[in-house]
Amino acid sequence: MKLAFDTFTVFFVSAGAFFFLAGTVGLLRFPDSLTRLHALTKVDNLGVGLVVLGLLPQAHGLFGALKLVSIWLLVQLSGAIVTQLIAGAVRQHGPHG
Amino acid sequence: MASFLFGAAGFVLTMVALGLFVILQRPAEVDHMMAAQLLGTGGVAILLLLAAATETPPIVDVALLLALFAAFAAVAFVRNASSSEPEIPETASGG
Numbered sequence: 025m026k027l028a029f030d031t032f033t034v035f036f037v038s039a040g041a042f043f044f045l046a047g048t049v050g051l052l053r054f055p056d057s058l059t060r061l062h063a064l065t066k067v068d069n070l071g072v073g074l075v076v077l078g079l080l081p082q083a084h085g086l087f088g089a090l091k092l093v094s095i096w097l098l099v100q101l102s103g104a105i106v107t108q109l110i111a112g113a114v115r116q117h118g119p120h121g
Numbered sequence: 122m123a124s125f126l127f128g129a130a131g132f133v134l135t136m137v138a139l140g141l142f143v144i145l146q147r148p149a150e151v152d153h154m155m156a157a158q159l160l161g162t163g164g165v166a167i168l169l170l171l172a173a174a175t176e177t178p179p180i181v182d183v184a185l186l187l188a189l190f191a192a193f194a195a196v197a198f199v200r201n202a203s204s205s206e207p208e209i210p211e212t213a214s215g216g
Contacts, residue, residue: 068162102192
């Protein structure tokens with residue numbers, strides 16, 4: 025059973041790390057602020073989600089697992105709202121505002 | 122297991138550091154705000170990995186605070202941007 029849990033963790037944490045790599049490549053390659061914002065928030069939030077999913081079997085009891093899930097929810101919600109706010113500010117004032 | 126988690130945390134840290142270095146080279150202020158967001162999201166992942174690797178559950182609380190502060194920082198940035206400059210009309214900016 026422990027081996028199955030560890031395999032699950034290794035798989036999903038590796039997938040999450042891969043998405044952080046993809047997010048950084050997007051930041052390096054995309055031409056303007058809005059597309060970079062897209063790469064940064066969406067891809068990195070997916071990375072955090074996969075890392076949290078991978079760490080769930082290693083959590084200390086039900087309470088620890090619930091805490092991880094609620095941190096993931098906070099990151100998702102704030103990421104989605106913040107992306108909209110920053111994109112709105114860029115649209116109103118240009119990238120230097 | 123712990124060494125794998127340490128390795129993953131180091132990899133994510135390298136990616137975040139590389140992204141921060143590149144973003145901070147750019148002149149636009151919104152890119153600097155994105156650097157703070159990147160540190161928020163990546164920092165949460167790094168701290169959660171470290172909490173599992175060292176079996177120190179309090180580090181999870183630090184990750185929670187980092188996520189909260191990243192959200193507050195972005196809201197402060199947007200409020201500052203929208204109050205400091207007059208609004209540019211849609212026709213002048215070209216949509």
